[in-house]
Amino acid sequence: MKDLYGRNIDYMRVSITDRCNLRCKYCTPYGIKNVNHSDILTYEEILRICKCVSELGIKKIKITGGEPLVRLDSENLIRRIKSLPLIEKVTITTNAVLLQEKLHDFQAIDLDGINISLDTLNAEKYKEITGRDNFKKVWDSIEAALDTDIRIKLNCVSIGGFNDDEFIDFFKLCEKKNIDIRFIEMMPIGYGKQFKSIKGVEIFKLLQNEYSDLYEVKEKRGNGPARYFKSPSMKGCIGFIDAVNHKFCDTCNRIRLTSEGYLKSCLYFNYGIDLRSMIRSGADDESIKEAIKGAIINKPKEHKFYRLEDENKVEVKSMAQIGG
Numbered sequence: 001m002k003d004l005y006g007r008n009i010d011y012m013r014v015s016i017t018d019r020c021n022l023r024c025k026y027c028t029p030y031g032i033k034n035v036n037h038s039d040i041l042t043y044e045e046i047l048r049i050c051k052c053v054s055e056l057g058i059k060k061i062k063i064t065g066g067e068p069l070v071r072l073d074s075e076n077l078i079r080r081i082k083s084l085p086l087i088e089k090v091t092i093t094t095n096a097v098l099l100q101e102k103l104h105d106f107q108a109i110d111l112d113g114i115n116i117s118l119d120t121l122n123a124e125k126y127k128e129i130t131g132r133d134n135f136k137k138v139w140d141s142i143e144a145a146l147d148t149d150i151r152i153k154l155n156c157v158s159i160g161g162f163n164d165d166e167f168i169d170f171f172k173l174c175e176k177k178n179i180d181i182r183f184i185e186m187m188p189i190g191y192g193k194q195f196k197s198i199k200g201v202e203i204f205k206l207l208q209n210e211y212s213d214l215y216e217v218k219e220k221r222g223n224g225p226a227r228y229f230k231s232p233s234m235k236g237c238i239g240f241i242d243a244v245n246h247k248f249c250d251t252c253n254r255i256r257l258t259s260e261g262y263l264k265s266c267l268y269f270n271y272g273i274d275l276r277s278m279i280r281s282g283a284d285d286e287s288i289k290e291a292i293k294g295a296i297i298n299k300p301k302e303h304k305f306y307r308l309e310d311e312n313k314v315e316v317k318s319m320a321q322i323g324g
Contacts, residue, residue: 008253009057009058009253009254009255009296009299010057010058010059010060010253011058011059011060011061011062011223011253011254011255012050012053012058012060012061012062012254012255012256012257013061013062013064013254013255013256013257014046014049014050014061014062014063014064014081014256014257015064015065015066015068015256015257015258015259016040016041016043016046016063016064016065016066016068016071016074016077016259017040017065017066017067017068017070017071017259018034018035018040018065018066018259018260019034019065019066019067019070019071020065020066020067020070020095021067021070021095021097021098021132022067022095022097022130022131022132022134023130023131023132024129024130024131025128025129025131025195026129026157026159026186026194026195029131035259035260039260039276040259040260041257041259041260041261041276043073043076043077043080045261045276045279046077046081046257047077047080047081047084048279048285048288049257049261049263049275049279049288050081050084050087051084051086051285052285052288052289052292053255053292054084054085054086054087055086055285055289056289056292056293056296058255059086059087059088059089060087060088060089060090060091060223061081061087061089061090061091062090062091062092062093062115062223063077063078063081063090063091063092063093064092064093065093065094065259066259067094067095067097067098068092068093068094069092069094069097069098069099069102070098074102075102075105075106075109078090078092078106078109078111079105079109082109082110082111089112089113089223090111090112091111091112091113091114091115091222091223092106092111092113092114092115093114093115093116093117093155094114094115094116094117095116095117095118095130095138096116096117096118096137096138096141096142096145097132097134097137097138097141099114099116099138099141099144099145100137100140100141100144100145103141103144103145103148103150106148106150107148107149107150111150112150112151113150113151113152113153113222114145114150114151114152114153115153115154115155116138116141116142116145116152116153116154116155117154117155117157118138118142118154118155118156119156119157119159119162119163120162120163120166121166121169121170121173122135122166123135123136125162125163126138129159129162142154142179146177146178146179151180151222152178152179152180153179153180153181153182153222153239154170154173154179154180154181154182155182155184156170156181156182156183156184157184157185157186157197158183158184158185158186158197158198158200158203159186159195159196159197159198160195160196160197160198161196162195164198167183167203167206167207168206168210170183170238171207171210171211171234171238174234174235174236174237174238175231175233175234175235176235177235177236178235178236179235179236180221180222180228180236180237180238180239181236181237181238181239182226182238182239182240182241183198183200183203183238183239183240183241184241185197185198185199185200185241185242199242200240200241200242201242203240204229204240207229207238211231211233211234213231213232213233214229214230214231215229215230215231216228216229217229217230217237221237221239223253223254225241225252226239226240226241227239227240252266252299255292255295255296255299257275258272260276261274261275261276261277261279262274262275262276263275263291263292263295265295265296265298265299266299272295273291273292273294273295275288275291275292278291
């Protein structure tokens with residue numbers, strides 16, 4: 001579907017829970033006030049919305065949280081979304097603490113991809129940033145996932161003074177493992193405002209210095225805006241998602257559904273369409289689809305991080321509450 005700005009909207013991120021089993025310092029270091037379970041979309045409601053957006057032309061779904069795997073029977077929901085006739089791809093983003101025990105199910109339903117969040121390769125630093133001593137469990141999950149035929153990506157948020165001494169270690173990991181590693185700028189949302197993000201261009205210069213035979217990968221490697229680079233010595237690719245300093249709003253292809261049922265067309269702004277209320281008040285599918293079309297048509301032209309114009313419109317919730 002094309003909105004007023006001529007962009008193809010074919011991808012929806014779906015948060016299925018605001019709960020998380022980590023306490024990352026830039027997201028939920030002290031936890032968050034979780035909403036009542038009755039206020040979270042049921043699996044039937046999520047499935048219905050996914051069906052509606054698929055009939056509007058949105059073919060790709062990303063399951064997120066919080067941490068999606070903490071919600072009971074999440075793999076069955078993913079299977080049901082995957083089975084919708086118009087859905088082409090279903091992927092998940094996870095911290096991988098619970099991933100290993102779910103891999104068999106994900107292989108069985110032919111999951112299209114797994115994005116794993118990991119900001120450090122050091123067990124002690126992992127405990128420092130996440131508030132939990134789960135590095136081995138996560139690493140075992142990564143190793144097990146790489147033994148499947150599911151495409152695996154690592155998401156590394158670049159944090160000044162924390163992991164900026166590990167970037168070359170991540171490059172080397174890409175030499176050894178068939179895995180795409182994406183460096184993501186810190187989003188200035190919630191606690192993230194307190195951290196220094198390293199610009200993608202700075203990491204790219206380091207990458208260039210390390211690999212004289214670096215080249216840009218032109219093939220599409222996922223649903224998102226990452227730019228990928230590779231050296232012949234690498235089994236995987238290095239990607240960059242520079243949402244703040246190298247904005248890609250003009251090519252943004254996504255909308256977001258929060259766990260409470262709000263459809264957000266832009267991460268930056270705090271407003272959205274309340275699909276949960278529509279569903280629970282008896283709205284039919286055509287009315288729901290019209291509301292979704294309206295949100296897409298009115299999708300903001302661009303975010304305004306570091307250029308605030310109206311603070312009343314700025315999102316103040318954490319990434320866990322929004323859906324990552």
